[in-house]
Amino acid sequence: xxxxxxxxxxxxLLDHMPTNAxxxxxxxxxxxxxxxxxxxxxxxxxxxxxxGFGMFRGGGRDPNTGLxxxxxxxxxxxxxxxxxxxxxxxxxxxxxxxxxxxxxxxGVLANANMGLLTAEADAHxxxxxxxxxxxxxxxxxxxxxxxxxAKSSTDSTFGISGSIGSPGASAHLLYGDAxxxxxxxxxxxxxxxxGLGFGIKMTTxxxxxxxxxxxxxxVPQNINLTEQAGNAAVTAGNAVADGAAWTYxxxxxxxxxxxxxxxxxxxxxxxxxxxxxxxxxxxxxxxxxxxxxKLSSAGSAISDGWNSLWN
Ligand SMILES: [Ca+2]
Numbered sequence: 001x002x003x004x005x006x007x008x009x010x011x012x013l014l015d016h017m018p019t020n021a022x023x024x025x026x027x028x029x030x031x032x033x034x035x036x037x038x039x040x041x042x043x044x045x046x047x048x049x050x051x052g053f054g055m056f057r058g059g060g061r062d063p064n065t066g067l068x069x070x071x072x073x074x075x076x077x078x079x080x081x082x083x084x085x086x087x088x089x090x091x092x093x094x095x096x097x098x099x100x101x102x103x104x105x106x107g108v109l110a111n112a113n114m115g116l117l118t119a120e121a122d123a124h125x126x127x128x129x130x131x132x133x134x135x136x137x138x139x140x141x142x143x144x145x146x147x148x149x150a151k152s153s154t155d156s157t158f159g160i161s162g163s164i165g166s167p168g169a170s171a172h173l174l175y176g177d178a179x180x181x182x183x184x185x186x187x188x189x190x191x192x193x194x195g196l197g198f199g200i201k202m203t204t205x206x207x208x209x210x211x212x213x214x215x216x217x218x219v220p221q222n223i224n225l226t227e228q229a230g231n232a233a234v235t236a237g238n239a240v241a242d243g244a245a246w247t248y249x250x251x252x253x254x255x256x257x258x259x260x261x262x263x264x265x266x267x268x269x270x271x272x273x274x275x276x277x278x279x280x281x282x283x284x285x286x287x288x289x290x291x292x293x294k295l296s297s298a299g300s301a302i303s304d305g306w307n308s309l310w311n
Pocket of ligand 1: 176178183205
């Protein structure tokens, strides 16, 4: 499952609740500066819909021990078009519990995660990954091992996962930069494609080194082979990246345009309803006035009739 870093925005019911980086103390599992978490409710239904819900989402790393942990409890989520973090696509996701625990220190990364009752239908292109997920896990879990070090340009990770009760499948291309060193960690994350409920994940900052297998390990670790592969390759890579960025921008603009159309359509419909209601109101009002006049003249006719009986 891709990391979904959502800003801890809050609207509506939770407006009065503290949502600073430390989170409410009652939900703050560790009294340690490395971990942060918040309840959240996001909602934006402007040009592109977006929703959210969650009792708690948070996590982090304790700088003293290198222990990491994260939890996402009772998630909801929905987006249709564009999300505030730049993700475009169509969303879904229901929830219950998703948590992970691990270790990240001295360049070593080890992580185990577990999910309970997730249902998701999602297809998106985002800043860190792109792909789709269809499924309904009941219990899922996985482990990931590798290296993550902002001082290294050749980090790589490998992970496997499994799930029980999952008829679905997911596949994502990964290209985020988790350690923020400027070298993207390229890879993929697929599940349900190698047999029911089995998944595999790989990332590498140096795809060429990884592709060379054992040969690649003969090259000193401080050299990013992919980067060194030549200006031509880099230029080609940049062209691909530029093309991808352009495509992404076009898609984003398209989504924005569609959102504007929907929004102005809704506004037009609102005007029609409003003027229809106003017209109906006028009719009712003049009908009532007409009925009132009739009643009034009927009343005076009765009164006249009554008087004439006694005169
Ligand atoms: Ca990186």
